Amino acid sequence: MKTVVIIGSGIAGLTCAVRTAEYGHKAVLVSPYPSERAQSVMAAGGINASLDTKGENDTVQSHIEDTLKGGCNIEDRESVTKMCEAAPGIIRWLEATGMVFTRDDNGNIDLRAFGGQSHKRTAFSGACTGKQIVTALIRKARQYECSGMLERKLGYWFHSGLIKDAKCYGALFYNENERKLEAMYADAVVVATGGQNQLFGKTTGSMLCDGYAAGKLFEQGAVLRNLEFIQYHPTTIETVQKRMLITEAARGEGGRLFYYAGEKRVYFMEDKYGARGNLMPRDIVSKCIYDAPSQVYLDVTFLGKDVILKRLYEVYELCMNYAGIDITKECIPVAPSVHFFMGGLAVDDSHCTNIDNLYAVGECASKYHGANRLGGNSLLAAVYSGMTAANAINEKECSREKADFNEFIIREEKDIEKRLRSKSKFSAVYIRQVLSELMNRDLGITRTESKLCEGIKSVDYYLSISDKFKFDSEVSPYQGYSLKSMLLLAKAILLSAKERKETRGAHIRDDYPERKPEFECASYATFINGNIEISFAKPYSDNKACKEEQ
Numbered sequence: 001m002k003t004v005v006i007i008g009s010g011i012a013g014l015t016c017a018v019r020t021a022e023y024g025h026k027a028v029l030v031s032p033y034p035s036e037r038a039q040s041v042m043a044a045g046g047i048n049a050s051l052d053t054k055g056e057n058d059t060v061q062s063h064i065e066d067t068l069k070g071g072c073n074i075e076d077r078e079s080v081t082k083m084c085e086a087a088p089g090i091i092r093w094l095e096a097t098g099m100v101f102t103r104d105d106n107g108n109i110d111l112r113a114f115g116g117q118s119h120k121r122t123a124f125s126g127a128c129t130g131k132q133i134v135t136a137l138i139r140k141a142r143q144y145e146c147s148g149m150l151e152r153k154l155g156y157w158f159h160s161g162l163i164k165d166a167k168c169y170g171a172l173f174y175n176e177n178e179r180k181l182e183a184m185y186a187d188a189v190v191v192a193t194g195g196q197n198q199l200f201g202k203t204t205g206s207m208l209c210d211g212y213a214a215g216k217l218f219e220q221g222a223v224l225r226n227l228e229f230i231q232y233h234p235t236t237i238e239t240v241q242k243r244m245l246i247t248e249a250a251r252g253e254g255g256r257l258f259y260y261a262g263e264k265r266v267y268f269m270e271d272k273y274g275a276r277g278n279l280m281p282r283d284i285v286s287k288c289i290y291d292a293p294s295q296v297y298l299d300v301t302f303l304g305k306d307v308i309l310k311r312l313y314e315v316y317e318l319c320m321n322y323a324g325i326d327i328t329k330e331c332i333p334v335a336p337s338v339h340f341f342m343g344g345l346a347v348d349d350s351h352c353t354n355i356d357n358l359y360a361v362g363e364c365a366s367k368y369h370g371a372n373r374l375g376g377n378s379l380l381a382a383v384y385s386g387m388t389a390a391n392a393i394n395e396k397e398c399s400r401e402k403a404d405f406n407e408f409i410i411r412e413e414k415d416i417e418k419r420l421r422s423k424s425k426f427s428a429v430y431i432r433q434v435l436s437e438l439m440n441r442d443l444g445i446t447r448t449e450s451k452l453c454e455g456i457k458s459v460d461y462y463l464s465i466s467d468k469f470k471f472d473s474e475v476s477p478y479q480g481y482s483l484k485s486m487l488l489l490a491k492a493i494l495l496s497a498k499e500r501k502e503t504r505g506a507h508i509r510d511d512y513p514e515r516k517p518e519f520e521c522a523s524y525a526t527f528i529n530g531n532i533e534i535s536f537a538k539p540y541s542d543n544k545a546c547k548e549e550q
Contacts, residue, residue, distance in 0.1 A: 001025055002398055004390075005171055005186040007158050007213065010038035011130065011379065012362025013192030014137040015386030018097075021144035023394040028184060030153040030173060032208065035138050039194050039206035040382065043130025044247035044314060046112060046122035047094075047383070048376035049087035053108040058119035060084050067377060070116040070281050071342075071370020072505040074226075074520055076539040079349060083368055083384045090383050091123055098136035101125055102311075112252040114375035116281035122376040127247050127314035130379060156182070157478040158213050159412065161189065161358060162405050163220050168358035169403045172412070174478055181413050183405060188357045188393045191217065192386070195341035195363040199490055201436030203338040204233055204245040212482040214345055214364055215489030222353050224489075224525040225346035225366035228497035228507045231373055232445050233339035234285035235298055235332075239322045243337035246298060248375040250315055251278045253307070255300040257285070257334075259292045268292060283372045283506045286336040290445050297331040304328075336445060340378060342369045342506065343493070346524060350392035351385050359393070361385035366522075370539075371505025412481075419471040419480055428469040428480035431462055435483075439490060443497060446508045452498040459491045492525040492532050499523065499534040 002025040006013045009031040017027040031038075052058040063084040068075060091109065095101065101123050104110040111120040125132040144150035156173040159181060163169070170185035196211030197203040218224050235246040235257075251257070257278050258265040269277035269288060278285070289296045300308060300315075305328040308316055312327075319325040319332055345353050345360035347367055352359050362382045369377065419428075442455030466487065471480030500523060502516040503509050522539045525532055 002187040002393065003028065003185075004188045004190060004393055005030060005184050006190045006192060007031070007171060008038070008192030008194065008362070008364075009035040009152075010040035010192060010194060010362060010382070011133055011137065012382040012386040013190070014134065014141055015383050016190050016192065016361055016390045017150055018137060018140050018144065019387050019390035020393065021149040023390065024149070025394065027144070027150045028153060028186070029141070029150060030156045030158075030171075030184065032155060032157050032176065034154060035134055037208070038134065039209055041131040041134050042204070042206065042245065043379055044127045044245060045114060045249045045252070046124030046129045046376050047091070047133070047379035048114070048117070048121050048374070049091045049123060049380065050084065050121060051088060051091065051109055051111060051123065052119070053104065054111050054120045056119045058121055060087070062118055063087065063121060066117050067368065067374055068370070070372055070374040072372060072515070073370070074504070074522055074539055075368060075370035080368055082349070083381060086384055086387075087380055090380065090387075094133060094136060094383070097140050099125070099133055112249055113279055114248055114252055115279045115285065116374045117376070122252065124249065127249050127312055133379065133383075153184075157476060158193065158216070159481065160216050161220050161355070162403070163355060163358070164403050166221060166354070167356040167401075169401070169405070172405070172409060174476070176476060181409055181416075183409060187398045187400075188359060188396075190359040190361055190389050190393075191345065191364055192360075192362045193364045195344070196489065197338070198432070199436060199439050199486060199493075200338045201433070201440060202238070202242050204236055204243050205339065207242070209363075210482065210486060211489045212486050215485035216482075217345065217353070217355070217358070218492065218525070218527050219485050219488055220355075221527070222355055222358065223346040224492055225343060226371075226496075226522050227343035227493040227525060228500050228523060229342035229371050229505055230338060230443070231282055231340040231342060231506045232286040232336040234282055234289050234336050235334040236337040236339075237319070237323055237332065237334060244318055244322055245339070246315060246318075246332055246334055248282075250298060250300055250312055253300065253311055254303060255298050257289070257296055257298055259294045259296050261293075281372055282339075282375065283508070286445060287508060289334070289336055295333055296335070298334050299331045300327055301329060301331065340373055342366060342371065342373055343496070349388075351389040352392065359389040361389050371507060416471065416477050416481060419469060420473050420477065422470040424468045424470040426465055426468045426470055427472065428483045429472045429475065431469065432479065432483055432486070435459075435462070435487065435490060443494060446510050447497055448509065448511045449498060452494050455494045456491060456498070459487055459494065463487050463491065488527070488532075495532055495534050496523050496525055
């Protein structure tokens with residue numbers, strides 16, 4: 001029996017843990033908070049699969065082509081094909097696990113239209129699909145907890161991988177309850193820590209997703225991929241804490257975007273792209289809203305109160321509670337916001353990184369989405385990647401090698417204690433706030449070389465004083481020790497955006513507005529001898545590129 005440590009308890013991590021336990025291996029699910037607080041519960045719209053319950057002659061091949069086209073043709077066709085082919089079976093597995101999907105009048109799984117897709121392909125559960133999937137997986141996970149095949153470790157913050165000679169032996173965590181570092185050794189480690197929201201402050205995602213794990217593992221030798229592709233969701237509203245997502249389902253149900261020119265409504269997406277203009281891929285819709293001459297609104301009032309309360313109740317509730325807007329009577333003022341990260345840890349088809357026994361799943365792994373993710377493909381990729389990693393770990397022979405990390409752990413503990421006593425003026429908590437401000441300023445929805453260089457210069461300054469950061473004793477030391485690796489990740493993102501001298505998908509360069517054939521490939525960031533290097537390679541060479549860059 002193998003022991004698999006899974007870092008992160010959202011949909012990707014839960015799926016991997018459940019599948020690992022199904023195979024008869026011990027799954028250790030580690031996170032600071034319960035799954036109910038994972039970002040996955042925020043996923044509203046749905047999960048893609050070619051089910052064709054609407055009689056539109058949808059096919060798996062069409063799903064593949066839409067995904068590749070939406071990603072601007074830089075993703076590996078074979079990888080995308082495997083995911084899309086697995087999608088109908090994943091829906092059946094989720095149903096068997098306890099997931100409840102919305103049904104049509106004939107009792108079939110209902111499907112809605114999502115941006116960039118040629119057919120209605122998105123299965124859903126009202127406007128809370130992510131929450132329903134998490135609930136079903138938690139129920140399944142608890143069965144294995146009772147049998148001892150799955151163990152939950154709550155109150156643990158990731159510190160670092162236990163890595164030697166490009167091989168992972170486990171992971172080191174900060175135990176919040178005991179206030180000390182704790183090593184967990186394993187036959188395989190699976191990272192399921194989500195995207196990099198906190199690098200940008202107010203986003204649609206959870207502030208718990210800060211990119212630190214990817215940044216730290218990058219520092220420890222893992223290769224990163226496609227970091228410059230950051231998706232802005234076109235329709236969000238601002239609240240005190242964050243940007244709240246107005247799900248694409250609202251447009252999938254028929255919602256229309258417009259702005260006012262005097263007293264006249266201008267339905268700019270329909271004027272430019274025709275009847276399905278409101279459901280263009282997210283990068284296109286976001287850029288059009290960004291370029292609009294005045295405030296953009298989303299109108300669903302004409303759907304009628306009954307339809308809204310039945311199919312978009314969560315949107316109704318969100319707008320009423322956070323903005324005082326009754327969407328059955330009023331239009332919603334919307335604006336784009338950072339939403340999803342196509343870039344992350346580079347993985348092969350088994351979801352293994354270039355470091356042996358270290359896997360990445362979900363949003364922290366760069367796979368399938370290319371330059372721009374289609375709505376509904378994120379939940380599919382989360383479940384599929386969790387399954388794929390568990391399958392690969394099950395089939396892999398276990399070497400049972402041991403390595404001694406005691407000196408490393410003692411050194412890290414002493415450094416944390418020293419920083420907590422520090423009298424330095426450089427507060428880590430304050431610099432984290434500054435970091436999000438500069439990333440929004442210099443790496444926005446549109447980019448230029450001059451702004452990217454300004455961002456790189458600013459990040460370089462904070463990296464130069466990183467050994468002087470003071471940790472705040474009133475908050476978790478994690479807020480302090482995570483900062484350097486977050487800065488390193490931020491620099492890698494800025495450099496990746498600087499080196500891709502074109503506009504493609506979610507990467508929009510004002511100074512290079514055209515798509516260029518020489519950049520029809522993935523970008524790779526490696527950390528070698530203290531320097532970040534950016535290279536480009538065709539997506540089919542992911543595994544080879546990762547190993548050779550090691």
